[in-house]
Amino acid sequence: MSKSATKGVLLVQLGTPDAPTTADVRRYLTEFLMDPRVMDIPYIGRTVLVKGIIVPKRAPLSAATYRTIWDDKTGSPLMYYSELQRDLLQRELGDEYHVELAMRYQNPSIESALATMERMMLDSIRVIPLFPQYASATTGSVVDKVMEVMRSWQYFPQVSFVSNYCDDDEMCEVFADHARRFDIQTYDHVLFSYHGLPVRQLGKVDPSGQLKCPDAGCDACRVEKNAFCYLSQCYATSRAIAQKLELSMDHYTVCFQSRLGKTPWIQPYTSDTLHRLAKKGVKKLLVFSPAFVSDCIETLDEIQVEYANEFKALGGEEVTMVESLNSDPKWINVLKRLAQG
Known part of the structure; x- marks a missing residue:
C-alpha cells in the first residue's frame, strides 16, 4: 500500500x-x-x-x-x-x-x-x-x-x-496481434465466440423495455439507438478486430457460448455454428473469445477442449484458440x- x-x-x-x-x-x-x-x-x-x-x-x-x-x-x-x-x-x-x-x-x-x-x-x-x-x-x-x-x-x-x-482501438489491436502469430490465411473460417445472455436481458437494456431493433449489432443500433446493447457491442468488437486483420464478412462468424436452461439465449450458438461449418466442409477454425481479457475456463476448456472435440467429431480437423489479452x-x-x- x-x-x-x-x-x-x-x-x-x-x-x-x-x-x-x-x-x-x-x-x-x-x-x-x-x-x-x-x-x-x-x-x-x-x-x-x-x-x-x-x-x-x-x-x-x-x-x-x-x-x-x-x-x-x-x-x-x-x-x-x-x-x-x-x-x-x-x-x-x-x-x-x-x-x-x-x-x-x-x-x-x-x-x-x-x-x-x-x-x-x-x-x-x-x-x-x-x-x-x-x-x-x-x-x-x-x-x-x-x-x-x-x-x-x-x-x-x-x-x-x-x-x-468494446471497440477500443488499442485493445482490438492486441487481439489482432495475437492472431498474427498464426498464418491466418490457412484457416478456413474465423469465429468470434462470446459468452451468452438470455435474450430477455437484451430487452431490459432498451429504454422501452423491449428489444425492437431486429438488426441488433449494426453501427446504427449501437450509436443511435442503444449504446448499451451487449449484442451490438459484441459485433462492434468483432468488426474492429476483423478490419485490422482484413477479414471479409463471409470469412468470420459471431457466435455465443455458455447458454443455460431452456429459455432463448442470444444466437447463433457456438455449438450450432460448429455443426453448420463442419457440414459445409470447413476443416480449420481460428477462434477468438473477446469477452474475456484473461484466459479462463471458458477459453482453456470450453473452447479448446469441449468445442474442439465436438468439431473434430463432426469431421473438422483443427480448432486454434487465439490467446487472450493476459499480460500483454x-x-x-x-x-x-x-x-x-
Missing part, C-alpha cells in the same frame, strides 16, 4: 473458485447464480432452481473441469492473469495510484478491496470492470455491488466507472489509459 497514493483504481473480474473442489465450486456458483442480475427471475424461484437443481448437479462436474486447468503453482488461470494485470498496472501508474483487484464473486471480494481503499482516504476511485462489452449481468452487477458497499462510507471520494471499451504490455497500456480517464 503506497502512503503517497491519492488515486485508487479498482479492477474487477468475474470470479473463480478458491480451489478446484466441489465445495469451493459450489460456493462460487451459488453466489454467482443467486445474483439477480445474472439469474433475473424472482427470488424464490431463483433459490429453488439454483440451490436445489443447478448447483448440486453442476458443482462436481465443474470442479472436475477446473482441476484440468488448475496449475499446481499458480492456481486458477483467471486469478493468475488478473493479479499480473494488477501488478503491471500498478508499476505503470506509479506511487500516485493504488491499484486493487477484486472478484465480483468470491475472493478477493469487492468488500475487502474497498475496505482497504476506504482506509487510505483517497481523493478518487476509478472502477474498471474487466469486461470489454457492457452487460447488466457483468458490468452492471459490478457497479451495483460497488455502490452497495460504499453506501455506508462516511466520506465519498470522486468515484467513476468505465462502462465499456499493450493491454496494460490500455488499462493505464482507462485508469487515468
